[in-house]
Amino acid sequence: MKAINIYSLTRVSDNLRLSRLEKHMSGRRSFLKIKDWETDGLRRLCDTLAQTDPRTPGYDYFYSFSMPKLGKEFDLLRIGADSMINIELKSGNTSDENILRQLIQNRYYLSAIGKTVWYFTYISDSGRLVRLSNTGRLVESDFGELAHLLTDQSDIYKGDIEELFKEARYLISPLTDPDRFLRGDYFLTFQQRDIEYRLIRDLKYQDKEGNITVRGFSGYPGTGKTLLLYDTAMQLTHRDRVCIIHIGPKTPQLERLNRLLKRIDFYYAGIDLMTIASEKYNVILVDEGHRLTPALWEQIMELAKYYKAPVILSYNSEDAISPAERSESGTALIESAPGFTGYRLTNRIRLSTELSTFIRALMHITESHRRDYPSVSVSYANNPNETSILLKKYKDESYDLIKEPDCEYDGVPVYSSFSREFEQVVMIIDERFYYDDLHYLRVMTDPDTCKALFGHTSGVSNLFHGLSRAKSKIALIIQANPNVFDRILGILQR
16 A cells, blocks of 8 residues: 555545545555545645645655554554654544543554654644653644654655565564564454453453353464463463463473563473462463363363462364364363353464465365465375475475374474464375365275375364464375365366
8 A cells, every 4th residue: 555645635525536536546455435524634634734834735644554464543654764653533522531542552553663653643623733742641732843743754655555564573473483472572453452351351250159260262273362362371460470381292482482481380281280289370371272181171170279260271263174073172171161251263363364265165165265366386296206296396485394293204293383383384185185065175084995195084184274374375285186186176266
């Protein structure tokens, strides 16, 4: 999206024409729905600035920009080499409290750019201009100050604003980027923040029958569950002593996070949890809860009763997969807990909408998934030798192979890939796979029926989670399976 000249834009009085002109000027994909008071306020802002400083009508701004994935919107942004100016537009029926809250929230999100940012709000009905001070207070300003700051900017950015707000700047995984997490160099989406608020609020209301309070949130891979869990833990440490139980493999990043995260005690699920009963925790948090076994769940609940502490869990959702192929036994244990309250993350953070839609279509073919998939590559191999040749091609193109533990090729075991991120992922679909009568992807488990390349029966679940580790591109090698190959081509070719 490009910056536009708002003085030129506001010379148009009809909102329909203005919206059409704005789309042409900014290059955005869809038309803006602009209200009459917004048009009037924007026009008054331009006219007052022009009277204050005749140079300002020539200035361009990014108008009504929303941060990718987060959906956070800013009315006006002007970006220079060292500074940024944010101007919000309001009518006269907005309280100072709401104005202050919005500007502080804007500061939270725009801090990732690493520039000096000035935050203003213009109230059109009264012509009032206010600014956020360095100490976080709302102070009166005037158009002389605003015009001076605008004119003082140099090397104004003229490119696509979305290039400055790449998701990697503010969307992270604490297990992949422990240092950025510890610095607080990340944001939560509105949905994550809402769920976190509800989780912390709910801790005040304990079960009157003496049962342990169990809260959880689920979502597909890539929805930011681990970041939400760890940020919730950090927020709780301001008043409570908490621990996190991680159900999954050790990784160097996880070990580093454990070593540096002094405010939270960290445990792996492999230990006897009752050995830490001498500690005192107010809240127990569990990551990768879908991997719970009945024995481990019993231990966690026993520990929670000993502490009289609530339990908060994050866990994966596999409802895109055939019910017969799902591997999340822990989900049933969590959701059947007495008085359980659950929340669902639906917004993909790491995974693009394109890749997310393709993976769901691969797991279950329906008409609703029809679209283009330019970031998906598919190849066919007749035998393992051809698979090896194709794998070398993809590895030369910087793809990471995610594989089953017994796979003969070099790559990342699927179990070790969980909670990690890869730019490009390649995986193998061998002759075991097929689509059933309900169009779900399945795996033949009878060794006399089909010799499995990997020797494991959880192939569909592993494929789903492995592909979901990709951030930008996916590649599939279909080995000796023309029927599945034809079905996948049907997904790719609208």
